[in-house]
Amino acid sequence: MSNLSADYEIRRFQAAATDDPAYAESVAWMRAVAFGIHDARRSDERVDKSIELQRTDGRVLTGVYQVGTVAGHSLGADVPVATFGTMTKTLNIGFGRLLDTRLVTAVTVRTSHRRRGLLRRMMGEALAREEGLAMAALTASEASIYGRFGFGVATSEQGREDGHHGGFPAQPHPGGQRRGGRPQSAAGPGSGGLRPPAPQHARIHRPARVLPAVRLGIRQPRRGRRPEGQGGVALRAGGDVDGYVSYRFAGWSSTPYTMEVVDLVAATGAAYLELWQYLAAIDLVDRITWEEAPVDDTLRWALEDARCVEASEARDMLWLRILDVKRALEARHYPADGRLVLNVADSLGLTGGTFTVDAEGGGAVVTSGGGGAPDLELDVAALSAIYLGGVSPVTLAASGRILEHTPGAAFRAARMFAVERPPHCLTHF
Numbered sequence: 001m002s003n004l005s006a007d008y009e010i011r012r013f014q015a016a017a018t019d020d021p022a023y024a025e026s027v028a029w030m031r032a033v034a035f036g037i038h039d040a041r042r043s044d045e046r047v048d049k050s051i052e053l054q055r056t057d058g059r060v061l062t063g064v065y066q067v068g069t070v071a072g073h074s075l076g077a078d079v080p081v082a083t084f085g086t087m088t089k090t091l092n093i094g095f096g097r098l099l100d101t102r103l104v105t106a107v108t109v110r111t112s113h114r115r116r117g118l119l120r121r122m123m124g125e126a127l128a129r130e131e132g133l134a135m136a137a138l139t140a141s142e143a144s145i146y147g148r149f150g151f152g153v154a155t156s157e158q159g160r161e162d163g164h165h166g167g168f169p170a171q172p173h174p175g176g177q178r179r180g181g182r183p184q185s186a187a188g189p190g191s192g193g194l195r196p197p198a199p200q201h202a203r204i205h206r207p208a209r210v211l212p213a214v215r216l217g218i219r220q221p222r223r224g225r226r227p228e229g230q231g232g233v234a235l236r237a238g239g240d241v242d243g244y245v246s247y248r249f250a251g252w253s254s255t256p257y258t259m260e261v262v263d264l265v266a267a268t269g270a271a272y273l274e275l276w277q278y279l280a281a282i283d284l285v286d287r288i289t290w291e292e293a294p295v296d297d298t299l300r301w302a303l304e305d306a307r308c309v310e311a312s313e314a315r316d317m318l319w320l321r322i323l324d325v326k327r328a329l330e331a332r333h334y335p336a337d338g339r340l341v342l343n344v345a346d347s348l349g350l351t352g353g354t355f356t357v358d359a360e361g362g363g364a365v366v367t368s369g370g371g372g373a374p375d376l377e378l379d380v381a382a383l384s385a386i387y388l389g390g391v392s393p394v395t396l397a398a399s400g401r402i403l404e405h406t407p408g409a410a411f412r413a414a415r416m417f418a419v420e421r422p423p424h425c426l427t428h429f
C-alpha cells in the first residue's frame with residue numbers, strides 16, 4: 001500500500017508565460033494531461049497554444065509528483081503522475097441568474113499510479129478549498145467515477161441526425177438580421193460581428209478553449225486538418241447576437257452529403273428555429289448532424305415530419321456538486337412557493353445536514369437544522385442533479401435516489417425547482 005504523503009508531492013500553480021522560467025513546469029504538466037488521455041504526442045506549437053488558453057481561463061493546475069528516485073524507464077520526475085485543473089466560470093441556474101462555479105478539468109492519473117487514492121486526494125483537497133463557492137462542475141469520461149464525490153448528472157445531450165429536413169413552418173426571426181458567410185469575415189476583429197452571446201444563453205460561461213471564436217474557425221487549422229468550422233451565421237436582434245451556428249461540410253465522400261453542426265447557441269426559441277431553417281436551406285446537403293443536441297428538443301415539434309430526425313441515446317453531460325447547500329439553494333429562483341425540509345447526506349462532510357427551504361415570491365430562505373422531520377432524504381449528488389431543474393425529483397424518488405417521507409413532497413420539489421427552459425449545457429471543458 002502506497003503512503004501518499006511520503007511517495008508524492010502535490011504542487012499547485014498557474015500556467016506560466018513562455019518567457020517565464022517556470023514555463024517548463026507548465027509544459028510538463030500539459031504533456032502529462034495528453035499522456036493521461038491517450039492523446040498522441042502533441043507538437044510544441046499545440047502545447048504552447050494549450051498553455052496560453054490555460055492562462056486566459058485563469059486555471060489553477062495541480063500536479064502530483066513522485067518524490068525520491070524515479071524508475072529509469074519511467075518519465076522524469078518533472079512530469080506529474082497525476083493532473084487536475086480548476087477554473088471559475090459562471091453557471092446559468094435559470095431565470096437569468098448566474099452562479100460562480102468551480103469547473104474541474106484535466107483529471108488524469110498515470111496508469112502505473114492508479115488506484116492508490118490520488119484522485120480521491122486531489123478531489124478532496126480541491127473541493128474543500130473552494131471557500132466562497134457554492135458549486136463545482138465537471139464533465140466525465142466515465143459515468144462511474146464521480147458520484148462517490150457527490151457529483152450528480154444535471155444535464156444530458158444526444159447526437160442527432162436530420163435526414164431530409166422535415167419541412168419547417170415559416171417562422172421569421174422577429175426583428176432579426178442574419179450575418180453569414182465564412183466565419184472569419186463574420187467574426188473578425190472590427191467587423192462588429194460575432195461575439196460570445198451573453199452568459200445566460202449558454203449554461204456555462206465558456207472557457208477559452210471552446211469560445212465561439214475558436215470554433216468558428218478563427219484559429220488557424222493545423223496542416224492536414226479541417227478547420228473547426230467552415231461556415232457560420234449569427235442572428236442579430238437590435239445590437240445583440242441572439243443566436244449563432246457554425247458548421248462544416250463532412251466532404252464529398254460522406255453518404256449522404258452531410259453538414260456537421262460544430263456549435264449552435266440560441267437565446268430564444270425563435271432564434272433556435274431560424275438557425276435550423278438556415279441549415280436546412282443549405283444546398284447540396286442531404287443530412288445535418290449535431291453531436292451536442294438537447295434531449296428535450298423543440299425542433300421535433302416544429303417539423304411537419306418529426307420522423308426525419310433520428311437521435312442517439314441520451315448521455316450525461318454536465319455533472320454538478322453542491323459545495324454549500326444553503327448558499328446554492330438561496331441563489332436559485334423558485335417559480336412556486338413552498339416549504340421543504342431536506343435531509344442531505346454528504347460523504348465528504350462538506351455540506352451535509354438538515355435544511356429547511358422556505359420559498360416565497362421567487363426567493364428562498366434556507367435555514368440549517370431544526371424544521372422537524374425531513375420531507376425528503378437525499379444525498380448531495382441527487383440534490384445537485386435536480387438543482388438546474390432538468391432532472392425531476394419525482395423521477396429520482398421513483399428510482400430510490402430520493403426517499404420521500406412526506407407523501408407528495410417530491411412533486412412539490414419538482415414544482416419549486418422547475419425552470420423556464422430545459423437546461424442544455426453546450427460546453428465540454
Ligand SMILES: CC(C)(COP(=O)(O)OP(=O)(O)OC[C@H]1O[C@@H](n2cnc3c(N)ncnc32)[C@H](O)[C@@H]1OP(=O)(O)O)[C@@H](O)C(=O)NCCC(=O)NCCS
Pocket residue numbers: 036037106107108109110113114115116117118119120121139140141142144145148
Ligand atoms: C479515473 C482516474 C482519474 C482515477 O484515478 P485514481 O487515482 O486511480 O483513483 P483513486 O485511486 O483515487 O480512486 C478513487 C475512487 O474511485 C474509484 N475509481 C477510480 N477509477 C474508477 C473508474 N474508472 N471507474 C470506477 N471507479 C473508479 C476507486 O475504486 C476509488 O473508489 P473508493 O475510494 O470509493 O474506494 C484514472 O483512472 C484515470 O486517469 N483515468 C484515465 C483518464 C480519465 O478517465 N480521466 C477522467 C476524465 S473525466
